[in-house]
Amino acid sequence: MTTQLAPTVTDAASGGSARSAPPVRRRRSRTPWVLLLPAFIMLAVFIGWPLVQLIVMSFQKFGREQIFGKPPLFVGLENYARVLSDPEFWTVLARSVVLCVVSVAATMILGVLIAVLMTKLRAVMRTAVSVALLLAWAMPALTATIVWGWIFDTQYGLVNWVLTRVTGQDWTGHSWLIDPVSFFTVAAIIITWGAVPFVAFTVYAGLTQVPDEVLEAAALDGAGGLQRFRLVVFPYLRSILTVLLILQIIWDLRVFAQIYALQTVGGVRADTNTIGVYIYSVSMASGDLGAGGAISVILVVIMLALSAYYIRSMLKEDRA
Template sequence: MPPSPTSSASPAGPVPAGAPSAGAGAPAGGGKPRRRREGLLPYVLLVPAVLVLAAALGYPLVRQAVMSFQEYGLAQQFGQPPQWVGLDNYVELVTDSYLWTVIVRSVVFCLANAAITMVLGVALAVLMTLTGTGPRLTLQIGLLLAWAMPHLASLTVWQWLFEAQYGVINWVLVRAGFEQFAGHSWLIDQLSFFVVATVIVVWMSVPFVAFAVYAGLTQVPGELHEAAAIDGASAWQRFRAITMPLVRPVLLIVGLLQIIWDLKVFTQIFVLQDAGGVTAETNLIGTYIYRLGLGEGEFGMAAAASWFMLLLTVTLSLYYVRVLVREEEL
């Protein structure tokens, strides 16, 4: 904390350490604020976390802003000083139709994946409430196994499942009568590449949604349902009038998280691209930035492109934070 220098009498000014900081502190929380002679202590406790965040996130953010206004390519990698080019990087990106292709593709991919994940996750959560203990535990264990898998291991397994010649998925499809899948390479065609990516992303993300929503559903007090049932409400009416309003905050937050996560999806696409996808046809924002910066050495351009990514996700995140803050007292 900056040791507030001159604040002897000014009523609204920064409050010196130790003095009761009622005006500023009280509206923050709902609890009983404790005001002792604590002064600097809370700020000292925050120092390590703040330092790490400043070094590893804050400084790069500034650096990224600066770099996006510079010509920073391969020549600069080898020691030439970067040149200021003003908005050139941005102009070049915005007028480049490929960036827009990538952005549209990312948004579509994100919305499709988030929607499928939410629908499946909520359906499975509801299913858990409808079955007995045995089947519910079985389902939960199945989901947990998928959730617990490290992403890279999952991606590797799915590559093997979708393998053209010996993969079990093609085998099943051929067995089911779809002869055209004999030896079918899933990753070469753009659409089927994204089908594979979607299957993997959904498979990974549904468990979290299902568990979170199920936790929300079980927090709905049974007495409410009981009372409504006695009053003659049908199951559907009870679901709509009691369950939904109580679970909606969870749905909103989980849904927002899905959108944010699916927008920045990188690992799945990157690994699948290296496993046989056509890069230019399958880039999403994340992989596009990577290929541009670390692949081609166009750091200035990549820094500028990163801002599109940041802008998109941070805007969504601000909304998410607003929802979260409304739910929870800080």
């Protein structure tokens, strides 16, 4: 019995020599683009167009007169020159960066520690901790700031009452918001308290994906708890921690509600402005929307520069 092979394509002019068929081009499916189209439209309408308007406004003289209909005047880089030559801008920016570094460091450390703790708890205690974190996370920033303002209240605050009982000195009447250092200490506590739940839940979700077999093998090899976390767990969480770190830097650098509410309660605005409140003060209180737009664009550029590492890493992973 002979087996008949499939005939090959031959070229009569070349005496029957075989030639290969042209490669088949695969048509890329348009389904992913169709599914992403609504998201692109939403981003373009609610983020892209306002950002374009903000950039245009930063090159214009735009004040209260322009709000009521007077055409804006194009001034080029004048707004940027005024902002970058203003010592107050650099003071506020440095103050915001310091607050951001302290808040982000505290948030990341506490969030990781709570996530590790949740992996060691039993179901009932883990549920109780999760509910407490959810309540802290669900509370609006303004509401949380008001509650913490009561805790640090001058006359009836819990902190002053506890310090009076513990130290034996009378802390009644002590204001935590007049001095800039204590003001930003309170602000860092409020910001960290509201941001820790997100970090804790995200890291806990990542910890549940670490294989138990790998941890058991490391323990059998004599690795301690810190060594297991550094050598085994951390590589699994590196990408998650990178995203969390960048998000926390962006969120804490442009914090507004907590600082503005504390200033309303009793802080000295001139000594406690951060970049978010400073933009609001320049734009709304002073009526100089052009300068406010320039500061906002500078802040966006800073955030993009901070996110460049993560964006570069994402592109490398996609190409790989």
